[in-house]
Amino acid sequence: MALEHAILVSLLEQPGSGYELARRFDRSIGRFWTATHQQIYRVLRRMETDGWIAAQAVTQDGRPDKKVYSAAEAGRSALGAWLREPVEPETVRHELAVKIRAAAFEDPSALIPEVERHREGHAALLARYLTGEQRDFPDPSALDAQQQLQHVVLRGGIEYERMTLAWLDDVLATLHRLHRHAD
Amino acid sequence: MALEHAILVSLLEQPGSGYELARRFDRSIGRFWTATHQQIYRVLRRMETDGWIAAQAVTQDGRPDKKVYSAAEAGRSALGAWLREPVEPETVRHELAVKIRAAAFEDPSALIPEVERHREGHAALLARYLTGEQRDFPDPSALDAQQQLQHVVLRGGIEYERMTLAWLDDVLATLHRLHRHAD
DNA sequence: GTATACATGTAAACGGTTACATGATTCT
DNA sequence: AGAATCATGTAACCGTTTACATGTATAC
Numbered sequence: 089m090a091l092e093h094a095i096l097v098s099l100l101e102q103p104g105s106g107y108e109l110a111r112r113f114d115r116s117i118g119r120f121w122t123a124t125h126q127q128i129y130r131v132l133r134r135m136e137t138d139g140w141i142a143a144q145a146v147t148q149d150g151r152p153d154k155k156v157y158s159a160a161e162a163g164r165s166a167l168g169a170w171l172r173e174p175v176e177p178e179t180v181r182h183e184l185a186v187k188i189r190a191a192a193f194e195d196p197s198a199l200i201p202e203v204e205r206h207r208e209g210h211a212a213l214l215a216r217y218l219t220g221e222q223r224d225f226p227d228p229s230a231l232d233a234q235q236q237l238q239h240v241v242l243r244g245g246i247e248y249e250r251m252t253l254a255w256l257d258d259v260l261a262t263l264h265r266l267h268r269h270a271d
Numbered sequence: 272m273a274l275e276h277a278i279l280v281s282l283l284e285q286p287g288s289g290y291e292l293a294r295r296f297d298r299s300i301g302r303f304w305t306a307t308h309q310q311i312y313r314v315l316r317r318m319e320t321d322g323w324i325a326a327q328a329v330t331q332d333g334r335p336d337k338k339v340y341s342a343a344e345a346g347r348s349a350l351g352a353w354l355r356e357p358v359e360p361e362t363v364r365h366e367l368a369v370k371i372r373a374a375a376f377e378d379p380s381a382l383i384p385e386v387e388r389h390r391e392g393h394a395a396l397l398a399r400y401l402t403g404e405q406r407d408f409p410d411p412s413a414l415d416a417q418q419q420l421q422h423v424v425l426r427g428g429i430e431y432e433r434m435t436l437a438w439l440d441d442v443l444a445t446l447h448r449l450h451r452h453a454d
Numbered sequence: 455g456t457a458t459a460c461a462t463g464t465a466a467a468c469g470g471t472t473a474c475a476t477g478a479t480t481c482t
Numbered sequence: 483a484g485a486a487t488c489a490t491g492t493a494a495c496c497g498t499t500t501a502c503a504t505g506t507a508t509a510c
Contacts, residue, residue, distance in 0.1 A: 089496090089497080090364075090366045090369050091497085093369055093370075093373060094369045096373070097369060097372050097373045097376070100375075100376050101372075101375075105460095105461075105462090106461080106462070106463095107459095107460065107461050107462075108461095110461095118363070119363065119368075120363055120364075120365035120368035120369060121363065121364060121365065121366075121368075121369055122362045122363055122364070123498090124498080124499070124500090125461090125462080125463090126463080126464090126498090126499080126500085127497080127498065127499090129462065129463065130463095130497095148460095148461095150506085150507060150508085151459090151460055151461080151506075151507070151508095152460060152461040152462080152505075152506065152507090153461080154460085154461060154462090155461095155462090164376065167373055167376065167377070168376075168377050170370075170373075171370055171373055171374065171377055171381060171382065172381065174385065174388065175366050175367055175370065175385060175389065176366075177392060178364065178365065178366060178367075179305045179470090180301070180302065180303055180304065180305055181273070181303075181304060181305070181361065182303035182304065182361065183273045183358050183359075183361060184358055184361075185302075185303035185304075185424045185427065186273050186276055186277045186280060186303060186304055187276075187353075187354055187358065188420050188423065188424050189280050189284075189420055189421060189424055190276060190279070190280045190350055190353075190354055191354065191420055192283075192284075192416055192417035192420045192421075193280070193283050193347065193350065194350070194351050194354055196416060196420065198354060198355065199354065202354075202357065202358060205357065205358075206358065209360060233375055233379060233449050233453075234375035236445055236448075236449060237371050237372055237374055237375045237379065237445065237449075238372060238375075240371065240441055240442050240445045241368045241371050241372055243438070243441060244368065244438045244441075244442075247434050247437065247438050248434065248438075250434075251430050251431065251433075251434040254430065255426065255427045255430055255431075258423055258426060258427075259423050259427075262419055262420065262423045265419075266416050266419060266420075270416075272468085272469075274469085274470095288488095288489075288490090289489080289490070289491095290487095290488065290489050290490075291488095291489095293489095305470095306470090307470080307471070307472090308489090308490080308491090309470085309471080309472085309491080309492090310469080310470065310471085312490065312491065313469095313491095331488090331489095333478085333479065333480085334478075334479070334487090334488055334489080335477075335478065335479090335488060335489040335490080336489080337488085337489060337490085338489095338490090362498090455510100456509100456510085457508100457509085457510080458507100458508085458509075458510095459506100459507080459508075459509095460505100460506080460507080460508095461504100461505090461506090462503100462504090462505100463502105463503080463504085464501105464502080464503075465500100465501085465502080465503105466499105466500085466501085466502100467498100467499085467500080467501100468497100468498080468499075468500095469496100469497085469498080469499090470495100470496085470497080470498095471494105471495080471496075471497095472493100472494085472495080472496095473492105473493085473494085473495100474491105474492080474493080474494100475490100475491080475492080475493105476489100476490085476491085477488100477489090477490100478487100478488080478489090479486100479487080479488080480485100480486080480487075480488095481484105481485085481486075481487090482483100482484085482485080482486095
């Protein structure tokens with residue numbers, strides 16, 4: 089389980105409320121770990137009970153009050169212990185790949201719009217990553233350790249999207265070829 | 272959920288028992304969808320109840336009897352309906368990326384052996400994919416539709432591993448650079 | 455007036471993981 | 483004698499998803 093640890097990293101980078109964390113998980117952290125607000129609130133309560141994080145109530149006017157969490161010493165050392173544990177190989181769940189193999193038993197060209205929609209999504213994501221890279225890391229030679237590590241993770245996302253786009257083009261070419269030969 | 276559909280695809284490609292399916296999920300199908308035998312047996316029973324698959328008892332001597340499942344008409348049409356549904360974007364769970372960002376709050380060089388172990392795993396997987404490609408698709412111009420679709424999915428796996436290897440080299444270079452500057 | 459953003463929760467259902475269980479056969 | 487392969491299952495637990503719930507404030 090890494091949701092606790094992803095939350096710890098986010099709170100170490102910047103303290104925040106459950107709501108703010110949920111928004112971060114929709115954006116930067118969500119690139120490599122997704123979570124809904126329900127999960128986040130539940131885990132935050134457990135982490136507070138365990139002393140990994142500390143909450144501070146912040147009253148706001150014009151807006152609901154919020155609880156701002158920050159990482160506590162116990163959380164920091166738990167993160168360190170987790171870092172030294174070996175990573176289990178990630179379990180793969182690639183629905184589109186299942187569909188592509190399933191297409192052999194239906195009309196393969198019916199998948200073309202689906203794959204094109206996927207392709208557009210990945211192209212849009214790549215564009216957002218590249219914009220974010222220029223905004224957040226304009227001068228790669230002037231980054232501290234934290235930023236360099238954030239940047240290398242972002243580069244991974246960028247390369248993943250590039251590879252995926254090229255592969256989806258390959259998939260589309262294959263589907264079109266099968267379509268032509270089915271005529 | 273796609274486990275049902277992954278099982279259907281596998282049974283359409285080749286009927287088999289729960290045990291045989293579990294082995295396939297450890298190999299070819301496991302490239303893009305993982306499942307343990309417990310999950311598989313549970314889902315097979317549900318699918319049989321729903322009429323998606325049909326079982327045939329096969330008595331063997333020298334070995335335990337087995338139930339060989341094959342896809343039924345209802346399963347085939349369920350697969351077709353699923354194919355026409357839009358794919359939800361996959362939820363990402365990339366534990367190593369969380370660790371890399373977490374490394375900013377610990378000694379980053381402590382992650383180096385971990386990343387190297389990961390790198391070796393991906394290199395070994397790439398080698399297996401390439402061997403499998405040569406064995407199963409020696410002549411890409413002489414493939415039927417089913418094989419072409421299997422091949423394009425395998426090419427996706429190969430490109431994913433290549434990209435990951437290059438990225439892990441990038442990560443290692445970053446960690447080494449941080450280590451040198453920390454001296 | 456309607457939609458969106460802010461802010462936090464409960465409850466139920468589902469899917470996946472881990473541990474345990476059984477029993478025969480073949481290979482070393 | 484012990485390990486690995488074949489073959490199928492139960493039970494408990496945990497994490498994730500989805501639906502429901504509430505209420506204020508701001509923007510259009």
